[in-house]
Amino acid sequence: MPSVIDPCALPELIHPDDALPMLLKQVNTISETTTLDLADALDFVLAGDIQSSINLPPFDNSAMDGYAFRFSDLDHSLSITSLTLVGTALAGHPFSGELHDGCCIRIMTGAPVPNGLDTVQMQELTQAKDNRISITHPKKQGANIRTLGEEVNVGQTVLSKGTRIRAAELGVLATLGMDKVSVIRKLKVAFFSTGDELKPVGTELKKGQIYDSNRYSIKGLLSKAQVEWLDLGIIEDCPQAIEQAFNQAAQQADLVLTSGGVSVGDADHVKQVLDKVGEITFWRLAMKPGKPFAMGKLNNAIFCGLPGNPVASMVTFYQLVMPLIEKMQGQGQNPRLKVQAILTNDIRRKPGRVEYQRGVLTYDNQGQLSVATTGAQGSGMLTSMSTANCFIHIPREQGQLLSGETVIVEPFNFVLS
Structure with a gap:
């Protein structure tokens, strides 16, 4: 199958800001x-908009523990009015007695406010003696x-299609009374590493060999992305083995990831096989x-x-891969x-190139963000990613930067302390 573009014919490297739209243009959302x-829907993505079949709240209710009364029953010529206590409303147990002028009820947070009462005063601003409740005047009716x-009103769209269901969304759906939800099936991703120098962890290394770390990093990133992943292991630097792995991956996955083999070396076979x-x-x-990043298609993957x-x-x-x-x-x-x-x-x-240096972002007592590099920035130094909590984004045309200059930072693991 011919290439869409002959990579060797490209006169210049592609800017990543141009590459991302090109990449996204090639993919569609999963339709299945x-x-x-609801209990099983955590981390899935909503397949459609969610409209509410109920009002939220479904009834007027108290926002705190206190006393409910008619605002018009207060004597506004005084700073405190004494009202007669006639009953109690609890969450799940509404007040069902009679209401008359100058009365109030004890009410707890979440309890329905009876028809005819329109204001709640927190209990800290009241005094109780027998069945008389002295209420310091609230500022407004409906407090x-x-x-x-x-x-939320009935029929209102509460969550939109494409929303990932996290803890808060689970709670929202439960609040709406939904026991089932339609979601997009999870993306299936197959991945493998290439390189005769790579060996599994737990084995003894010989001269010229290294442990395969990329599959573990990729697996961690895929797990955070909430996809289904298939680890095909380490594939030898052999066109036949790589082709077989490609065919296996494309049959089982929507997205196929490899690490290694896309450079210009004689043993970098991934691009040639693709x-x-x-x-x-x-x-x-x-x-x-x-x-050396490559993007393409394998059958339907x-x-x-x-x-x-x-x-x-x-x-x-x-x-690039995460937005995809x-x-x-x-x-x-x-x-x-x-x-x-x-x-x-x-x-x-x-x-010459857009650079993503690894950095440590900090937040001082004056509210100023500052950043320092993690030190040596070699692309094989994975400890720089472990130490970092951000990327320092350096434009393609930028030369040397000096301490004290302002830079653009992209946090990826930043926690305020």
Whole structure:
């Protein structure tokens, strides 16, 4: 099958800002849906809009523990009015007695406010003696009452198609009384590493061999992305073995990921095999790390070839593969948060490629964000990703940066302390 674009004919590396739209244009959202019990729907994506069949709240209710009464019964010439206590309303146990002028009821948070009463005073601003309740005047009628439908009205769209169901969304769906929900099935992703130098963890290394770390990093990233994944292991640097792995992966997955084998070395066979059994949409990016990134198709599956260097593999996953996964799962585009921070060390570099240096973002007592690199930025130094909580985003044309300059930072594991 011929390539869509001959990568070797490209005169320049592709800017990642141009590569991402090209990549997203090649993929569609999964169309297959399934209906799940609400208890099983965590981390799935909604297949359609959710409209409410009820009002929220479904009745006027008290926002706090206190006393409910008619605002008009207060003597506004005084700062405190004494009312007669005639009963109690509890959550799940409404007041059912008679109401008359100058009366009030004890009411608990969530309890229905009886018809005819329109204001609740918190108990801290009252005094009780026998059946008389002295109430310090509230500022307005309707205070401390959650009114019928103030949050959601019948027929209102509460959650939109493409929303990922997390803890809050589970609670919202339960509040609406939904016991089942229609969701998009989870994306299926197959992945493998290539390289004769790679060996499984737990085995003894010989000269020239290294442990395969990329599959573990990729597996962790895929798990956070809430997809179904299939680990095909380490595939030898052999065109026949790679072709067989491609065929197996394409039969079982929507997306196929590889690490390694997409550079220009004599033993980098992934691109050559993809030329034979699939299509290459683009290859080689103007980004650092991550230059040897390939994207294409394998039958009905999408293919992404990640670089073999561990940091480059993770950076390209964050910047390119994750947005692709989100679109395929129906989430649409979720723009990454970028913030400005003050650089606290010099960065020496030459213009030419967009660079994603690993950094440590901190937040000082004056509310200022500052960032420092994690040190050496080699694309094989995976410890730089472990230490980092952000990427320092350096434009393609940018040269040396000095301490004290403002830079753009993309947090990925930042926690305020």
